[in-house]
Amino acid sequence: MLGLDTKDTRLLIIVAIMVMAAPILLNPFPADSAMAQFNAGYPDLMQRFVIFGIFAIGFNILFGLTGYLSFGHAAFLGMGSYAAVWMFKLLSYNVVPAILLSVIVAAAFSVVIGYISLRRSGIYFSILTLAFAQMSYALAYSVLTPITNGETGLQVYTNDPQILMGENSPNVPHLFGIEMRGTADLELGAWTFTFGNGYYLAALMMLLSFYISLRIFRSPFGLMLRAVKSNQNRLTFTGVSPKPYTLAAFVISGMYAGLAGGLLAAMDPLTGAERMQWTASGEVVLMTILGGAGTLIGPVLGAGLIKYLENIFSKINDGILHQWFAFMPDGLEDFMVTILHPFIGKGWHLTLGLIFMAIVIFLPGGLVEGGQRIGRLFKRRKTDDASSATTKPAE
Amino acid sequence: MGILEVKGVNKRFGGLQALGDVNLSVAENTVHAIIGPNGAGKSTLLNVLVGKLIPDSGSVMFDGNSVLGRQPYEINQMGISRVFQTPEIFADLSVIENVMIPCFAKRDGAFRMHAIESVGNEKNIREQAEAMLDDVNMLDKRNMIASVMSRGDKRRLEMAMCLVQEPRLLLLDEPTAGMARADTNNTIDLLKEIKEKRDITMAIIEHDMHVVFSLADRITVLAQGTPLVEDTPEKIKGHPKVKEAYLGEAAH
Known part of the structure; x- marks a missing residue:
């Protein structure tokens, strides 16, 4: 089905069911019980699960397949967020142009940064990406204040142009009128399940991302990426030029990061430079390794675990x-x-x-x-x- | 006119003349061995042939095109495959994937963004790779991860990866270096088998005389960066200059 073999189809279906039923599955404890604080089934947190899942899935295409460890992927996530908020400021609160532009901006920057960083491999590549990300962070934090609003962070003001804003358009991010913050509650005995619109948009994007990553893993392109990781010397003497392959992987993972950044802004229309900081880049490395680098589902699990700990343990x-x-x-x-x-x-x-x-x-x-x-x-x-x-x- | 023509190649490393006026011609469908004692310039010559080193002067032509200044992958796409001293394979991948990669490289060139197709649907490539593995008696190992195989099998696999591309010239860099006698004999048998089964041109850089004499059609003896003699194995065996190069003054 969908160009996948039976095993992969089954995996995709399982992931789809889990993601769609997450508001119920992640809410195993009744709302007024002592264990309720371990529930993760509220939209804010679940959005983080799937959005950082997208980020990690993309990162895994670069790191898991080619072995190139980027320490600067948060830069693309941050750029995606800025692009999305600018779309809110200029056009309207509709998330479609925002998400599209966030992916395009991240792709454009990852072509440039990838092209330069991929001149080196191993630790030097990691350092180059880290340097680019820190430069982006510093630029966003101070130098580019007119674009990024510096340390205050970028947000939408009432006097922004928003030229496509109609009379009745919602004043919060929405998908053709469906508000991202909108929720539907379902009360079943002692349990309350909350289904958020924003979560389901992000979840659908994650399923799409997961599906694309599945196709890439099983394609000849994915095979070449694994060959890059395994033995680049043999690959060049086999007649394959590794550089366009690694650059393509870098740009794809940058686009995933941009999509994640755009979705973060779509859930909450403000952003700041701290999204680009090196700790954020390190976090996606942790997610990928924690879940299992080079595996299909690992990055999603890793992202979920880290975001769960961050939100539950810290409380x-x-x-x-x-x-x-x-x-x-x-x-x-x-x-x-x-x-x-x-x-x-x-x-x-x-x-x-x-x-x-x-x-x-x-x-x-x-x-x-x-x-x-x-x-x-x-x-x-x-x-x-x-x-x-x-x-x-x-x- | 040979398929590989090396003319007047010079290479200096500081004060050391690694290659001095090397001329070499490898004829099609022959096995040409390049031998010489340690430090004779064999490896330097090989690195020139595969584009890793650019000589100070001279030309290296493959089938009428210069190989100088080209990337290794471009040289491969011209039709030159290389076998390394220690087998270079994709150790983390399965045996069949190891052989499918060169098939893809041959069909799709140095880069193709084939990210939407599925490897599982590439029936031709798989059949091609399986036929090749059958040829080298490794079909039963196709789903093994390459790194767990014995050294002899890794050598066999590397050979299969090169041969499946049907190269016009196969370069072998000391294919038996550091091997036990039994492994060396296995490799010789494998190479002989390959030579008998298909029309192939091979250039072997080798230290071990035993290997060379049982395989080569022609032999070039290299000493101190310059070719001493080039002849058939029979004539090389008794050649006084060769004895001198290998055994030094004591041979007199």
């Missing part, structure tokens, strides 16, 4: 910890809270760091490898059962 405070350990004697309770204190709230990075270390050391293939190992464990048990069943009659 746990000492008060909540005291509640959890209330059953303990006072001294022990305080002791537990003191021990766990550095890992929660603002310290969630520490938790992330520990998880990252554990995964890199014990599961170099990321979460996907973890899943495969568990899968194999079950399969082995099944075959063991099957073989013992067949050998029994022989006894």
Whole structure:
């Protein structure tokens, strides 16, 4: 189906179902229960899951397939956001031109930055991309203030032209009238499920991105990209010029980043230079490695995990910890809270760091490898059962 | 007129004359060996032939076109394939993918944005690669990851990757360097088999006389960057100049 073999079709369908049902799947705890804080099924967070999923899927096309580690991809995300907000300022709050321009702008910049950075490989390539991203950040933060509004951040003002703005057009980002912030609530017993318009737009874009990435992985082009990673010397002596391939991969991943940036702006029509900072570039590297670089679904899982930790762990405070350990004697309770204190709230990075270390050391293939190992464990048990069943009659 | 013509090639590295006035002609459908003691300039000559080094003077013509100043991939697209000292393969990819890549390179050229097609639908390429693997008795290993194979199999695979492109000239850079006797003999058998089965022109840079004498139609002996003699293996065997180059003064 859709030019995919049965296995990939199944994967795509599973991902589509999960994404479409996410508002329910990610809300397993009733709204007034103590565990409700672990629910991730609200539009704001789910939007982040899928948007950063897009970012990581694109990054994985470059890093996972060709092995070129870019440390500057957040620059394209930031450019995408700026482009989208400018479209809101100049035309109207319709997200279609905004998203289109964000992809185009990111593509144009990634051609230039990619062309120059790809003159080198390995660590030098990483440093070049990092340098470009930091330059972009510095420009956006100060020098280009007329375009980026500097440290205040770019946003839409009432006196902006918005030439396509009609009388009845909504005053928030919308898709031909469907407001991105609009939600529909579904109450089922103790549960409340919220379905956001913005989430579903971002989710559809993510499914499209995932589908394109699937096609790229299975194409001769994708095979050549993997050959670049495996042995560039052999590839050149096989008659293939690696540079256009790596540049194409770089531009595609830059466009994914631009799309993610455009969607971020579409969900919330303001942006700032901090989206381009090197920590943001590093985050997508973490997402990809955490989930499993070079795997299809890994980057999405990695993006989800990091955004979940960022939003859920950072909200746990000492008060909540005291509640959890209330059953303990006072001294022990305080002791537990003191021990766990550095890992929660603002310290969630520490938790992330520990998880990252554990995964890199014990599961170099990321979460996907973890899943495969568990899968194999079950399969082995099944075959063991099957073989013992067949050998029994022989006894 | 040979398919590969090297004329008056000079290359200096500082004070060292690595190649001095090298003339060489490789005739079509022959196996031409270039031998010489360590430091004779064999590797420098090979690097000139594949575009890695540009000589100070002289010309290298392949089928009437100069190869000088061209990128390795352009030289490959002209019809020259290269086998390396240690097998250069795509170690992370499966054996069949290793052979399909050169097939794609041959069909699509140095770059094609074929991102929407599926490798699974490329039946011709797959058949071509499978036929090649069958030829070198590796069809049963097609789904193996290349890195887990033995060194001998990696050599065989690299050979298959070069041959599937049907090159007009196959360059071999010390194909048996560092191999045990048994592996060396296997490689010789493989090369002999290839030579018998298809019309192919080979240029072998080699240190090991045993390999050269059992394969080559013509031999050029290189010493201190200059060709000493060029002749058939029989004549080279007893040639006094060759003995001198290999064994030094003691041979007198």
